[in-house]
Amino acid sequence: MIVVDTHVLIWWTNAPHKLAPSAREALEKTEVVAVSVITGWEIGVLARRKRIEIEGDALSWMRNLEGGRNLLILPVTLEISAQAAEWHETLRDPIDCLIAATALAHNASLITKDDRIRTSGVVETIW
Numbered sequence: 001m002i003v004v005d006t007h008v009l010i011w012w013t014n015a016p017h018k019l020a021p022s023a024r025e026a027l028e029k030t031e032v033v034a035v036s037v038i039t040g041w042e043i044g045v046l047a048r049r050k051r052i053e054i055e056g057d058a059l060s061w062m063r064n065l066e067g068g069r070n071l072l073i074l075p076v077t078l079e080i081s082a083q084a085a086e087w088h089e090t091l092r093d094p095i096d097c098l099i100a101a102t103a104l105a106h107n108a109s110l111i112t113k114d115d116r117i118r119t120s121g122v123v124e125t126i127w
Contacts, residue, residue, distance in 0.1 A: 001032040001072070002126070003103035005112035006042045006095070009035055010052055013065060023111045026126045034072040036080075036102040042095055080105050090120050 004012065004027075011018040012027060019027070027033060044058030054061040065071040076098055083104060084097035091097045096114060100123045103110035109124045110117065118125045 001034050001106060001108045002026055002030045003034045003036070003074070003099070003106065003108045003110045005099055005110060005114060005117070006035075006039045006046075007113060008111045009039060009065070009071075010043070010046075013069070014053075020113070020127050023113075023127055026109070026111060032072050033069065034074050034102075034106065034108065036099045037073055037075050038095055038098045038102075040073070074102050074106060076102070077105065087120070087122050090122060091116055 008019065008023065012033075016024065040058055040062045043052070043054065043062065046052040047054050047058055056064075062071075062073065066073060080098065080101045083101040084094065087097045087100065088094065091100065093116075096117055100110060100117055104123045109126050111126045112118060113127050117123070118127060
């Protein structure tokens, strides 16, 4: 399983040319692509602010990916939220903290272009 950051999910579905070759290769080789449920919130906010274009609303878009691309949507558990809180000073963005903690909780690499996450060493990353 590989967990993907929100921007990676958007690029994987709408603009695969923006993915680094190693990210694209990892997505092709893995059996399970997963996201934190918080990604659904972030997609909704980005779409409402017109920062991204998706077909339909965020819930429909995510459900279509869940079925069409076999995307696994992972919950935020108490353990994940506690771990995310530990990284707040390092990563600063609460959403990034939750996404990285989700990958760690599932012993999965995180595909992300985010330099702060990648250089922090809190979770194994691919880019």
